[in-house]
Amino acid sequence: MSKHFICLVFLLAIFCVQGFADEMKLHVLGNKNQGYYVNIYYGSQLIMEQGKAGELDLYFDNEDYSVRETLKGWKATSVEQSERKVVLSGNVYLKKLEADLSVNVIYEVVSSQLVSKRIELQQNNLSLLYYSVGTFITAADKPFAFWSFDDNENMGGVAHETYPAAGYMLNDTLAVGLLTDAGDKNLWTRNIRRRPSKQGEIGFRAIREICDANLIRIVDERQRQKGDYSVKFTFGEVSDFNHPVNTCFYPVPEIQKWKSYAGASLERNGNVFTVKGNSVQSEISGVRIPYKLSDGFYTIRFKHRSANPITVKLWKGEGTGSIDVAGLHYQTDMPSSAADWVQQEETVFIANTEQELTYLLIAASSLQKGSDFNLEITDLEVIRSDAHNYAYHCLKQNKKEVKRVFIFATPAQPTLHDLRLASQVYLADGLGFKGTTEEKCLYACYQMLMWITSRNNFTPLNVPSINYAPDMYNRDSFWSLMGVYDKDASEEIFDAWAATQDVRGAIGTIITPCMGSREVKGNDATLEFLWFALVNHRLYGTPIPMDKIKKAFNFCINEYDPDGDGICAAEFVLGQNDVVEYPDKTSDLAVNQGMFAVTLQVAKELGLPVSQKYVEKANQEYRAFYDKKRGYLIDNRKYPYSITFNSLLPEFVSWWLFDKPILTSEMVVKTLDKVPVKNGYSPLIFHEKDTFFTMENKPFSPNMFWDNGIYYNAGSWMREEVCGYVAGLKHGWKDAKKRIKDRLAVEITLHPDEPFSHEFLPYDLSVSGCWWPSTRVFSWNVFVLRALEVAGMRSPLQDPGYFKYVLKQH
Structure with missing residues (x-):
């Protein structure tokens, strides 16, 4: 057993039992004249002192930005207190704006190591105010160190990283952190750039209006010398670089x-x-x-x-x-x-x-x-x-606006591992999510990649990772939203994709702020659009937009099977392994045939005129990719030595959506028996005998190649691997549950400093530079939570959205 795995187990044990010795306590201080505020203790140790800073910094701009009112260091004029909850309240007269502002700050102890802070603002005097609100944690004395998610010794300034979390270490044994609710809930984005124009630009350009540039700010050395030991989150501020000060x-x-x-x-x-x-x-x-x-x-x-x-x-x-x-x-x-x-x-x-x-x-x-x-x-x-900074969040007349953050304290070492793990576990806890540590990491990473689209568009934007930002990819957002229960986000993102439909009925591949995308083609986007509609309708009762659904399905038929023989022919891989194209179309891919077969069943379920005979013909063609002599499902007939989890994904989807197989147990079990496993994880795509591909036998485009174990040369991709194992479980594969559990564990233990969701894991750790920084904190692995439900290894009731959006709906 590796040393860092033992360390992880020890740390998790601390997470679980420390509450018996220490717990979070809320202390109300102040008076009606000077204002009330809350300090937080962890056991007997003061971990957050708000006497100097107050509870909130706010400023307000009127609709034409001609009048600004600033409210710094707000404290309450009244307080209600119970054992685990404090409500701070107050009314403020905004003189310059002729408005009365109602403020509530609600602290609640979530667990022995976690407190939620809910900020409520309301005004009734103007049709619209723009507001920005800052909230902070402040240490009473100089901390051992300040930290952010990607820097365990942060020297101060703006922290713009893979995951928004920051705090400080008291001594070198207690981590205190500040976390935020998701961007589509607290209305923030991490976007700082736009795609290049195809008119001569290469590489991303910084956008000139950046929302939430100062979302996380840590005091620098100069401020620390003045006795300021704070970490601040600021919501609702836009930085205008078109008109710099x-x-x-x-x-x-x-x-x-x-x-x-x-x-x-x-x-x-x-x-x-x-x-x-x-x-x-x-x-x-x-x-x-x-x-x-x-x-x-x-x-x-x-x-x-x-x-x-x-x-x-x-x-x-x-x-x-x-x-x-x-x-x-x-x-x-x-x-x-x-x-x-x-x-x-x-x-x-x-x-x-x-x-x-x-x-x-x-x-x-x-x-x-x-x-x-x-x-x-x-x-x-x-x-x-x-920048000229100004407020952009809307405080409409007689409508309450809410922000929610979380403060945690936990025994930890001042290491990236401990701080990153705690930032995810406690966010999931704060959001009411239940599950294993690995499941909490997947859920938390997804939440921190749910943003708003832009200053003028508060609809959700789900980015795959900070590396792929600001692009929302159709495939990635589909799998991400399907992994959680969130009616509002699921419907709004579905509608965003529906709006990209072209005259043929095809759905766009990418939605990206500040630049258009004309990438609408015969990939898997339109297939998954149909699946998206079905799942939303089943879970949330969302009406099916039949005009768009009919157009989308007609595109699929015209694009993939115009002669109606049930055989799918496509220019692209209808799955994630999109590193090869077929301008003349191909019918040689198992995943394409399976995806098409599943889509026919989805269309039938949506009420479209699809015969069962047609569905069964497509199913039969999917089964035909099994080579009995070789003993596995052929991924690509041009490269029969290539085996992938991709080819098993349609089988999993059939179990997920319809609770029935397409393939036989022999096909699934024998294919999985061919999969190599090392240290608890396996490659997504691999050579039957050699695992890794060479320049001579690679099944990729001519201009693409990666070192052994990297990306699509036998890299390990969690979502499809687990889905393949769940398909195996449904067919009685004896190794399924162990493989699933091992794969979840290795996601957060393989790299001692990276206990989070990755785009892929390198399968050959001896390769120099195998840990790509771009793979960090990835969204779509959250779908593993749904796969675990299909496997009977999780209950939907463990997701807080299931009761809110599904049970109440039905």
């Missing part, structure tokens, strides 16, 4: 401070910097230019001239790995010119600078090994724009 131009650093990257040399002639490389050994070579940048919005401009394309990145500190990239993640291989100067301009929002240097990489790229290059740079400008 100030701009700061950074001088070009002295050339002696520039650093070579990958062997490049540097010369200066007036305002022209020449970067050269001789017999380079790297695909990218250039210079790193040091700047002392604070958190904020930056414009980077320069001209370049080179026979090679260029790459631009921002790195935090001295590191040059993918984990160190602070901005401009995808500004790679941008065109240059050997003859003419090319103007380059990038915008970027950076956070977590923590007083460290930020290095600007400007480099030639796509270099051939052993080649020479020449890159000229001139007119370099780095400009910071300081």
Whole structure:
């Protein structure tokens, strides 16, 4: 048994039993004249002191933003108290706005280590006020350290990370943290960028109106020296960089401070910097230019001239790995010119600078090994724009607005592992979710990837991860929403996808703020749109939009089976393994045939005219992918040595939606018997004999390949793996329950610092760089919760939404 697994078990034991020794206690202090506030104790230790800061910071803007009223350090004028609950109340006259504001702050002890804080605001005098509200936790004395989800020694400033959580360590043994309800509930987003336009842009651009740029702010060293030890969450503030209150131009650093990257040399002639490389050994070579940048919005401009394309990145500190990239993640291989100067301009929002240097990489790229290059740079400008901040959350007349946060305290080590795990477990607890630690992590990660769409659009946006933001992918959002019980979010996101339907009936692939998407094609989006409608109708009684459903189904028939023979032919993989395309269409994929077969049954259930004979013909064609001699379901007839969990997904879906099989037990069990397993987890797609694919036998597009155990070269993807095991369980596969439990455990134990949901787990840990930072905190694995229900290993009653949205509905 690994050391970090033993550590996890010990920590969870502490989580479970510590309440017998210590528990959260609410202490009301103050008086009617000076105001009431709450301090929180954990046992006898004061963990949150609000005397100086008060309970809330608020400001209000009227509808045309001509009048602002600020309310700093609000405290209550009345208080109601019971053993586990405190209600702070007060009415405030907003003089400048001629409005009376009602404020309630409700503290409630959720468990021995968790307190919820509910903020309620209401006014009856204006048709509309915009508001922003800040709430905080403050230590009475200087903490051992401040932390955020991705930094266990955060030195202060804006924290914009994979999961919004922050706090401080008291001594080095007690973690105190501040957590937030989901973005679609507390109305926040983590979006700081937009997709590039196809008119010459490469890489994401910072958007010029950023909502919640200051969602999490930790005091810096200067503030700490003044006795401020707070962590603050601010909701409802938008930062306008189109109309900055100030701009700061950074001088070009002295050339002696520039650093070579990958062997490049540097010369200066007036305002022209020449970067050269001789017999380079790297695909990218250039210079790193040091700047002392604070958190904020930056414009980077320069001209370049080179026979090679260029790459631009921002790195935090001295590191040059993918984990160190602070901005401009995808500004790679941008065109240059050997003859003419090319103007380059990038915008970027950076956070977590923590007083460290930020290095600007400007480099030639796509270099051939052993080649020479020449890159000229001139007119370099780095400009910071300081935002005009204003409120954007709506406080409408006679309508209550609510925000909810959670404060936890738990014995922990000051490690990323302990802090990350606690941030997820206690959020799930606060939201009323019941389950194992692994299940709580999946649920919490999903919640923190549910955002609002934009300042003017509060409909939910479910992003796969911070890496894929701001894009909502059809497939990812479907599987995510199907893993929980949330009627409002499920219906609103379904409607958002319905709005993308084109004249053919096809549903869009991506919804992304601040840029359009014309990607509407014959992938799995339209199939899953039909499934989405059926599940919403069954669970929540949602009316079926038959006009759109008929159009979507007609598209599926015209696209995949126009001759009606029950055989699916498609240009794309109708599943997650979308790293190959078939312009002339293919009928060689098991997953495609199975997905089509399931969709015919869904359409029949939705009331569309589909004969059972047609359904059975499609089912028969799905079963035909089983090779009795080889003893497994062939994933792709062109690559018969390739085995995948993808090919079993339709079988799982048939059990989930209709409680019946399509495949025989022999087909499922023998396929699963071929799956290799190591340390409790398995590859999604693998070579029958060799596990890993080579450049010669890979079943991917010609321009795609990954190292052993990475991504689709036998990486391990939790959602489809567990769904495959559940299909096996339904067919009596003896290893199913153990494999399911092991796979859940390994998701949060394989990497000692990463106890959370991943896009995929590397299957060969000996490969350098196998842990991609981009895989962290992933949404769609929450569907595993529904798969566990299908397996009989979870009850829907463990999800707080089931009673609220399903039982009450029926």
